[in-house]
Amino acid sequence: MIGYLTMLENEFNFTEQINLKATLDGGQAFRWHYDGGGYRGTVGSQVLWVYEDEKNTTVSYINNSKSQIDRRLVSKYLDLEFDLEIFSNKYSKDKYINSKIKQCSGLRILKQDPWETTVSFITSSASNVEKIKKNINDLCIFAGERLGDGRYDFQFPSAEQILDLGEEELRKMGFGFRSPYIIDAARRMSIGKLNFRFIEDADYEDSINHLMEIKGVGKKVADCILTYGFGRRDSFPVDRWVRRGLVGPMGFNSKKTNEQLSDMARTKYGLDSAYVQHYIFYGEKTKKKNLEYI
DNA sequence: ACTCAGGGTCGAC
DNA sequence: GTCGACCCTGAG
Numbered sequence A: 001m002i003g004y005l006t007m008l009e010n011e012f013n014f015t016e017q018i019n020l021k022a023t024l025d026g027g028q029a030f031r032w033h034y035d036g037g038g039y040r041g042t043v044g045s046q047v048l049w050v051y052e053d054e055k056n057t058t059v060s061y062i063n064n065s066k067s068q069i070d071r072r073l074v075s076k077y078l079d080l081e082f083d084l085e086i087f088s089n090k091y092s093k094d095k096y097i098n099s100k101i102k103q104c105s106g107l108r109i110l111k112q113d114p115w116e117t118t119v120s121f122i123t124s125s126a127s128n129v130e131k132i133k134k135n136i137n138d139l140c141i142f143a144g145e146r147l148g149d150g151r152y153d154f155q156f157p158s159a160e161q162i163l164d165l166g167e168e169e170l171r172k173m174g175f176g177f178r179s180p181y182i183i184d185a186a187r188r189m190s191i192g193k194l195n196f197r198f199i200e201d202a203d204y205e206d207s208i209n210h211l212m213e214i215k216g217v218g219k220k221v222a223d224c225i226l227t228y229g230f231g232r233r234d235s236f237p238v239d240r241w242v243r244r245g246l247v248g249p250m251g252f253n254s255k256k257t258n259e260q261l262s263d264m265a266r267t268k269y270g271l272d273s274a275y276v277q278h279y280i281f282y283g284e285k286t287k288k289k290n291l292e293y294i
Numbered sequence B: 001a002c003t004c005a006g007g008g009t010c011g012a013c
Numbered sequence C: 001g002t003c004g005a006c007c008c009t010g011a012g
Helices: A020-024 A071-077 A084-090 A095-103 A114-123 A129-143 A159-165 A167-172 A176-190 A196-201 A204-211 A219-229 A240-247 A258-286
Strands: A011-014 A033-035 A038-043 A046-052 A057-061
Touching: A020 A038, A020 A046, A038 A071, A084 A095, A084 A258, A095 A258, A114 A129, A114 A176, A114 A196, A114 A219, A129 A159, A159 A167, A159 A176, A167 A176, A196 A204, A204 A219, A219 A258, A240 A258
Parallel strands: none
Antiparallel strands: A011 A057, A033 A038, A038 A046, A046 A057
């Protein structure tokens, strides 16, 4: 993969703290690939290459067809306006949360495309990150528009493109029992029954219920879609990893269901819910076995 | 070769 | 509210 060097005028850098590996390839997004010292992926119809050195982080546009770099879009995507220092200070006295923030400092929550996020987290159920990545990237390669000359330079397919593919093709690609769920989401999307504008303006309950009308979307997946696709901060997805942190070191009642735990955590953490949850998720997932948190 | 579980959810009881 | 089924894949 050489050839970036001719494009280097199409780039910008920033100094906000960010942990690229944890943020781009830590289980919230599935289409960033480590390549040549940085991460290559797409945002919308742009192919990006992101890398860091001692001083700052650089975002480079590989296939920039426009003359202007849309810095604001990338900033929003990476959630650079979120003040990690304030967040960190706020929980400095909470032994467990503080240890998780220290464990993976620079971890941010991405603001991804809602449609891609919806399909990705339907795909995630009873799966694992490696398989989700394989499924989602195969789908993009097979049904999405090519954006660049890289192995993974594809735009995420539209609802119509996925409908054209059909359930059987999804099964052949390895989506398994999730295939009809993805078709249901695509059908709702294409007829306007799945309405992202509504979700953007609705309160938490209404947003969750709207998403849960999709087959294969339960409370947990709906929470993930709101967190990683809509930038909501009052959502608290509870999966097996987060549950482990909540009922273990954080002392929540282990008899509660994940849904109950989510409600309790939302009440407790309010608008910090999404970030607290994500630090628990990533921290628990990457924790070395047989190593206590302190 | 065989079992098991991985960012859950659905439908029947 | 509980429980098995659901597809596939890599690890033990």
